[in-house]
Amino acid sequence: MSRFDPIESLTDDESLAHYGRDWTRFWPARPEAVVFPRSTEEVVDLVRLARRDGLKLVPSGGRTGLSGGAVASSGEVVVSLEKMRELVELDTTEPGLRAQAGLPVGELQRRATEAGLYYPVDWAAAASSQLGGSIATNAGGIRVLRYGMTRDWVQGLTVVTGTGEVLELNRGLVKNNTGLDLRHLMIGSEGVLGIITEATMALTRPPPEQSVLLIGFAGLSSIMPVFTELRAGLTLSAFEFFDRRSIEYVAGATGEDFPLDGECPYYAVVEFDDPGQASQERALELFERLAEAGHLADGTISQSLTQAKELWRWREAISESISPMTPYKNDLSVRVSRVPEFLDALDRLVSEHYPEFEVVWFGHIGDGNLHMNVLRPEDWSIGNFHAAGRELSPRVFELVRQFEGSVSAEHGVGLLKREDLHYTRSKAEIELMRQIKAAFDPEGIFNPGKVF
Amino acid sequence: MSRFDPIESLTDDESLAHYGRDWTRFWPARPEAVVFPRSTEEVVDLVRLARRDGLKLVPSGGRTGLSGGAVASSGEVVVSLEKMRELVELDTTEPGLRAQAGLPVGELQRRATEAGLYYPVDWAAAASSQLGGSIATNAGGIRVLRYGMTRDWVQGLTVVTGTGEVLELNRGLVKNNTGLDLRHLMIGSEGVLGIITEATMALTRPPPEQSVLLIGFAGLSSIMPVFTELRAGLTLSAFEFFDRRSIEYVAGATGEDFPLDGECPYYAVVEFDDPGQASQERALELFERLAEAGHLADGTISQSLTQAKELWRWREAISESISPMTPYKNDLSVRVSRVPEFLDALDRLVSEHYPEFEVVWFGHIGDGNLHMNVLRPEDWSIGNFHAAGRELSPRVFELVRQFEGSVSAEHGVGLLKREDLHYTRSKAEIELMRQIKAAFDPEGIFNPGKVF
Numbered sequence: 050m051s052r053f054d055p056i057e058s059l060t061d062d063e064s065l066a067h068y069g070r071d072w073t074r075f076w077p078a079r080p081e082a083v084v085f086p087r088s089t090e091e092v093v094d095l096v097r098l099a100r101r102d103g104l105k106l107v108p109s110g111g112r113t114g115l116s117g118g119a120v121a122s123s124g125e126v127v128v129s130l131e132k133m134r135e136l137v138e139l140d141t142t143e144p145g146l147r148a149q150a151g152l153p154v155g156e157l158q159r160r161a162t163e164a165g166l167y168y169p170v171d172w173a174a175a176a177s178s179q180l181g182g183s184i185a186t187n188a189g190g191i192r193v194l195r196y197g198m199t200r201d202w203v204q205g206l207t208v209v210t211g212t213g214e215v216l217e218l219n220r221g222l223v224k225n226n227t228g229l230d231l232r233h234l235m236i237g238s239e240g241v242l243g244i245i246t247e248a249t250m251a252l253t254r255p256p257p258e259q260s261v262l263l264i265g266f267a268g269l270s271s272i273m274p275v276f277t278e279l280r281a282g283l284t285l286s287a288f289e290f291f292d293r294r295s296i297e298y299v300a301g302a303t304g305e306d307f308p309l310d311g312e313c314p315y316y317a318v319v320e321f322d323d324p325g326q327a328s329q330e331r332a333l334e335l336f337e338r339l340a341e342a343g344h345l346a347d348g349t350i351s352q353s354l355t356q357a358k359e360l361w362r363w364r365e366a367i368s369e370s371i372s373p374m375t376p377y378k379n380d381l382s383v384r385v386s387r388v389p390e391f392l393d394a395l396d397r398l399v400s401e402h403y404p405e406f407e408v409v410w411f412g413h414i415g416d417g418n419l420h421m422n423v424l425r426p427e428d429w430s431i432g433n434f435h436a437a438g439r440e441l442s443p444r445v446f447e448l449v450r451q452f453e454g455s456v457s458a459e460h461g462v463g464l465l466k467r468e469d470l471h472y473t474r475s476k477a478e479i480e481l482m483r484q485i486k487a488a489f490d491p492e493g494i495f496n497p498g499k500v501f
Numbered sequence: 502m503s504r505f506d507p508i509e510s511l512t513d514d515e516s517l518a519h520y521g522r523d524w525t526r527f528w529p530a531r532p533e534a535v536v537f538p539r540s541t542e543e544v545v546d547l548v549r550l551a552r553r554d555g556l557k558l559v560p561s562g563g564r565t566g567l568s569g570g571a572v573a574s575s576g577e578v579v580v581s582l583e584k585m586r587e588l589v590e591l592d593t594t595e596p597g598l599r600a601q602a603g604l605p606v607g608e609l610q611r612r613a614t615e616a617g618l619y620y621p622v623d624w625a626a627a628a629s630s631q632l633g634g635s636i637a638t639n640a641g642g643i644r645v646l647r648y649g650m651t652r653d654w655v656q657g658l659t660v661v662t663g664t665g666e667v668l669e670l671n672r673g674l675v676k677n678n679t680g681l682d683l684r685h686l687m688i689g690s691e692g693v694l695g696i697i698t699e700a701t702m703a704l705t706r707p708p709p710e711q712s713v714l715l716i717g718f719a720g721l722s723s724i725m726p727v728f729t730e731l732r733a734g735l736t737l738s739a740f741e742f743f744d745r746r747s748i749e750y751v752a753g754a755t756g757e758d759f760p761l762d763g764e765c766p767y768y769a770v771v772e773f774d775d776p777g778q779a780s781q782e783r784a785l786e787l788f789e790r791l792a793e794a795g796h797l798a799d800g801t802i803s804q805s806l807t808q809a810k811e812l813w814r815w816r817e818a819i820s821e822s823i824s825p826m827t828p829y830k831n832d833l834s835v836r837v838s839r840v841p842e843f844l845d846a847l848d849r850l851v852s853e854h855y856p857e858f859e860v861v862w863f864g865h866i867g868d869g870n871l872h873m874n875v876l877r878p879e880d881w882s883i884g885n886f887h888a889a890g891r892e893l894s895p896r897v898f899e900l901v902r903q904f905e906g907s908v909s910a911e912h913g914v915g916l917l918k919r920e921d922l923h924y925t926r927s928k929a930e931i932e933l934m935r936q937i938k939a940a941f942d943p944e945g946i947f948n949p950g951k952v953f
Contacts, residue, residue, distance in 0.1 A: 142729055143837030143869070187678050198676065201653070214929040217905075223868040224650065224834045224910035226639050226689050227918070227925045228952050229934045233685030237678050254733065277594050281706065382676045385595035416675040417595070453669075458676035466679070473679045477666040482681045484940035488933055500680050 052102070056095065057085040057132070068129055069121040071114040072174070076464060080107065080121035085132040089207055089215055089246040095128060096213040096244075099494045106494050108240035110182020111153065113174035115380075116463030118186065118239040118499055125497070128244060130181050137247065139164055144252040145204060145221065150181025150245045154188075157250070166252040169196035172459075173368070181245040187237035189459035194415035195286045196253075198459075200236045205249030208235055210242070211490025221249040234485065239461050240496040242489040259286060260323035261357040262332055264348040265313030269389050271344035272315060276414055282335045284322040289364045291316055291411035295371075298409065299363055302370030307363065309347040317414065318364045320357075367411050374424035375431055376409065377438035381449055382458035385417040391452050392419060398444055399423065403437065418458040421445070446472040462500045470501055504554070508547065509537040509584070520581055521573040523566040524626070528916060532559065532573035537584040541659055541667055541698040547580060548665040548696075551946045558946050560692040562634020563605065565626035567832075568915030570638060570691040570951055577949070580696060582633050589699065591616055596704040597656060597673065602633025602697045606640075609702070618704040621648035624911075625820070633697040639689035641911035646867035647738045648705075650911075652688045657701035660687055662694070663942025673701040686937065691913050692948040694941040711738060712775035713809040714784055716800040717765030721841050723796035724767060728866055734787045736774040741816045743768055743863035747823075750861065751815055754822030759815065761799040769866065770816045772809075819863050827883055828861065828874035829890035833901055834910035837869040843904050844871060850896055851875065855889065870910040873897070898924040914952045922953055 051058045059068075060082045069078025081104075086092045099106050105125040112119045121127050130151035137147040144166050148157060154168075155176030161168040170183070172190025184206070188199045196202075205221040218232040219225055235242060262279075266272055276288055292315050296307050309316070321328060332350060339345045351357035383391045392410065399408050405426055412419040423441070425434040446456050450472045457466050457473070470479060482501050486493075503510045511520075512534045521530025533556070538544045551558050557577040564571045573579050582603035589599040596618045600609060606620075607628030613620040622635070624642025636658070640651045648654075657673040670684040671677055687694060714731075718724055728740055744767050748759050761768070773780060784802060791797045803809035835843045844862065851860050857878055864871040875893070877886040898908050902924045909918050909925070922931060931953050938945075938953075 140836075140838055142725055189676055189678075193676065200682075210929070210933075212929075214927075216927065216930055216933075218930075220905045221836045222834050222907050222910075223837065224641055224645065224865075224870045225907040225925070226641075226911050226913045227907055227909050227922055228689075228691075228914055228931070229694075229937055230652075230685055230689055231930060231933060233682055233688075236685075237680075237682055239680075242681075273594055382674050384592075384673045385675065386592055413676075418676045453672045455674050455677040455679055457679050458674075459678050461678045462680055470679055473677070475666075475668065477662070477664075478668055478670075478683060479680070481662075481668075481683060481940055485681055485937055488936035488940070 052098070053082065053084050053095070056091050059083045068109060068112070068127045071112040071117060071119045073115060073117045073120065073465065076117055076120045076122045078121065079124060080127045081124045083127040083129055085129050087132050089209060092128065092209045092244050092246050093213050093215060096209055096211065096494065099126070100213070100492060104494070105497050106244070107496055108181070108185065108244045110151070110179035110185070111174070111177045113178045114182070114186060114463060115460045116457065116465040118461050118463030118496070119182070120464060123498070130179060130246070133246065136160055141166070144254070145249060146252060147205070147221070147247065147249045148180055149247050150179065152180045154178050154180055154183050161252045162255070167255040168202070168250065168252055170199050170202060180248055180250070184236055184245055184248055185238060185240050186461045189416070189418070191287050191289065191413070193413060194288055200233065202251045203232060203236055203248060204251050206232050206235055206245055207247035208243040208245055211492060211494045216243070237461070239463060239500050241486055241500050243495065256286065257322050257324035259320050259357065260326065260329065260332070261351040261360045262319040262321070262336065262348060263309060263360045263363065264317050264319060264336070265309050265346045266315040266317070267343055267346050268314060269393055272389055272414060273386065275339055275344050278335055278339060279319055280415070283328060283332060285319065285415070286322070287318065287320040288413070288415040289318045289411070290414045291364055291367055292409060294407060294409045295367045295411055296363060298370040299366045303362070303366055305362070308349050308360070313346050316363070318361055364411065367409065371409055371422055371424060375434070376422035376424050377434065377441070379421040379445060380418070380458050380460045381421060381454060381456065382416065382418045383449070383452045383454035385415065387452055388414055388417055388419065391454065394448055395421060395445065398448060399441070402444065403441065416458070442469065449473070464499060467500060504550070505534065505536050505547070508543050511535045520561060520564070520579045523564040523569060523571045525567060525569045525572065525917065528569055528572045528574045530573065531576060532579045533576045535579040535581055537581050539584050541661060544580065544661045544696050544698050545665050545667060548661055548663065548946065551578070552665070552944060556946070557949050558696070559948055560633070560637065560696045562603070562631035562637070563626070563629045565630045566634070566638060566915060567912045568909065568917040570913055570915030570948070571634070572916060575950070582631060582698070585698065588612055593618065596706070597701060598704060599657070599673070599699065599701045600632055601699050602631060604632045606630050606632055606635050613704045614707070617707070619707040620654070620702065620704055622651050622654060632700055632702070636688055636697055636700055637690060637692050638913045641868070641870070643739050643741065643865070645865060646740055652685065654703045655684060655688055655700060656703050658684050658687055658697055659699035660695040660697055663944060663946045668695070689913070691915060691952050693938055693952050695947065708738065709774050709776035711772050711809065712778065712781065712784070713803040713812045714771040714773070714788065714800060715761060715812045715815065716769050716771060716788070717761050717798045718767040718769070719795055719798050720766060721845055724841055724866060725838065727791055727796050730787060730791060731771055732867070735780060735784060737771065737867070738774070739770065739772040740865070740867040741770045741863070742866045743816055743819055744861060746859060746861045747819045747863055748815060750822040751818045755814070755818055757814070760801050760812070765798050768815070770813055816863065819861065823861055823874055823876060826876035827886070828876050829886065829893070831873040831897060832870070832910050832912045833873060833906060833908065834868065834870045835901070835904045835906035837867065839904055840866055840869055840871065843906065846900055847873065847897065850900060851893070854896065855893065868910070894921065901925070916951060919952060
């Protein structure tokens with residue numbers, strides 16, 4: 050007998066540990082139980098039960114988050130959506146699909162592709178993340194430059210609020226100007242307003258064949274002019290940059306030889322439409338013009354899908370190859386045009402205060418999004434290094450504030466950035482968020498202690 | 502001396518009548534005064550004054566709205582943004598611009614074009630509408646199919662709330678996952694939450710040359726298959742449909758000869774990318790295939806920009822050519838795939854209850870957006886006809902509810918659809934909107950009586 054009957058639940062230690070945490074490992078996993086509703090109605094029942102018994106609920110998707118948004122450390126009930134993974138409808142007329150929130154995004158992508166369509170939002174954890182979680186965190190990833198964030202693909206949401214109301218937000222309409230858009234309020238809300246139980250997502254046509262340029266920049270000041278020229282001349286899907294240290298770590302981890310001269314300070318993987326290799330000539334022309342202008346020092350272009358994948362590896366393998374150095378990571382953004390200036394200021398800040406630390410930079414230049422990875426020197430303990438990281442953070446975030454940037458470009462706030470939210474959002478904004486939370490969830494049932 | 506000094510104000514009858522109304526003419530214009538702030542700070546001063554003296558403020562842009570959202574009928578103070586029309590910054594690296602809210606959208610489009618860029622949101626009133634108003638009403642128009650609504654182009658907003666706080670929402674960032682997105686809450690809020698004083702808008706590259714197909718459908722059931730095929734085979738910017746009655750009225754008003762056989766029940770203007778006429782062959786192939794399948798009865802393709810404009814006229818001139826019949830208009834939407842079924846049901850509803858009324862249909866098929874225009878028979882008085890329209894509305898909106906559609910696809914709610922909001926938004930949603938309004942504007946200063 051469980052108080053959640055007939056809704057399936059688990060309370061064994063292993064399950065609590067498993068479902069109580071996300072990809073972060075900073076907080077203990079201590080939920081009271083994990084429950085597995087199978088319908089929107091069962092989620093409503095859980096909210097009613099929570100109100101009656103004073104329970105707190107943590108909405109839970111694939112738990113691939115990096116900010117602790119799905120962590121349950123204080124006796125909450127984890128509401129796992131993983132048994133709600135039905136694809137309800139696939140519409141090829143108006144390309145889109147409706148699915149329950151627990152559908153893995155990888156499966157969504159696969160089902161779209163099988164129907165001759167395409168779901169373009171993609172990131173490292175997409176395969177194991179779930180649709181509802183990707184919406185609640187507004188997942189971004191490697192093709193935001195071309196296709197935007199998850200936000201841009203949400204056409205309808207079914208949501209259960211903290212009073213147990215079921216909201217049908219926007220119902221898959223393209224145009225609907227009838228008052229405040231609560232759908233967009235739910236997107237990126239990290240589970241503090243309600244539980245997303247179903248969603249209608251737009252799909253698109255698959256892109257044409259893609260080719261990849263790997264280029265080496267002459268210096269920091271060349272990055273933006275190159276980005277601007279290539280974006281104007283080609284149809285880009287990605288413009289992902291990384292620094293020289295990144296290639297050293299990837300080469301060390303994979304044993305591969307870097308295909309360019311390794312002496313440039315910065316590199317980029319540039320992916321662009323190239324149906325039947327019709328844009329290769331144009332790409333080479335642009336490359337030569339940028340090389341003559343002194344912006345590019347080296348480069349190569351993929352001649353096949355296999356080669357394109359090999360070039361992509363130099364960007365994709367960075368995170369994994371630096372993980373032994375337990376990096377202190379930050380996911381920052383500024384306006385695109387300010388990226389070089391910001392990168393320079395941040396680099397100087399770290400080398401001034403922590404000359405013994407190595408920093409590995411990579412990120413999505415086209416989105417103004419930089420991933421800063423400070424590596425732990427071999428002779429530092431993890432504890433001391435994390436303490437130094439915590440000391441460094443306010444300086445980094447103060448710089449973000451000066452540049453009018455974001456302390457969390459795509460990873461969200463969760464538990465990790467809660468105390469740092471004020472660097473990006475004003476006191477008045479945070480107070481408005483609190484009041485909106487009180488409207489959706491007056492008893493504070495959902496995801497207590499998260500975001501603000 | 503005025504209590505608004507040093508902020509410019511007007512109280513003469515002519516100005517009150519002019520600034521107190523929008524393009525609707527259903528409500529009297531009776532503001533107390535019109536004020537013209539020149540900066541965000543002056544808007545803050547106005548909010549402070551309103552709080553102190555118990556004034557109500559109506560935010561006011563180009564007043565081209567069709568739902569009374571900017572009407573001031575009850576002694577409110579109209580806050581006209583028209584003296585705040587400065588273009589603050591134009592960024593060509595990350596294509597975008599920052600401007601004060603009173604900049605006319607037509608001027609914004611022109612400035613973007615001059616810089617080799619493009620602002621694609623376009624609709625009949627764009628030239629005289631203002632940026633802030635277009636954001637507060639989430640303007641759509643004729644190229645939503647390709648470029649989305651105004652919402653999709655807003656990267657940052659400066660907003661003054663009802664407590665006089667200045668919010669800097671999102672600051673032009675592409676990626677910013679830091680809590681609830683208040684920017685999207687402001688978009689389409691029709692002035693009930695705050696006054697938008699500045700905005701950062703994304704721009705894009707100009708599209709390649711466009712060509713236009715004018716096609717005649719064999720019947721209602723052919724519209725969606727044709728749309729699906731043409732969208733899959735061409736890069737569409739617009740797919741605008743209209744009925745046979747439309748062409749009769751346009752021909753009558755303009756004296757032009759319709760270039761096709763006029764016996765089809767429905768027609769469409771289809772605009773697509775055609776650089777150097779490279780897609781003409783493909784378009785003709787698709788046309789022939791669809792004609793052989795019995796979907797298309799007739800068609801023609803533009804061979805020049807002049808011809809393209811001429812073909813567009815058959816869609817663009819409809820509204821004006823039926824205006825002498827003082828039509829009873831509705832701006833409805835359903836999911837794209839349900840358009841034919843909805844159109845059919847609505848047509849039957851009207852002819853059953855009002856067999857003496859003519860209905861002219863046009864709209865944006867690709868967005869699921871239909872404009873229904875019931876024409877006044879010559880022998881009906883305007884008064885009687887409007888009474889019949891008011892009687893018809895609940896039946897139409899009930900059908901919209903059954904089809905899970907929207908009672909206002911792009912025109913907003915304002916005063917006109919306030920009592921009909923419940924057909925599209927649930928009681929729980931409307932209650933949440935009220936509470937959000939109370940958080941932004943606790944004393945109810947902004948746009949009283951509008952939307953909900």
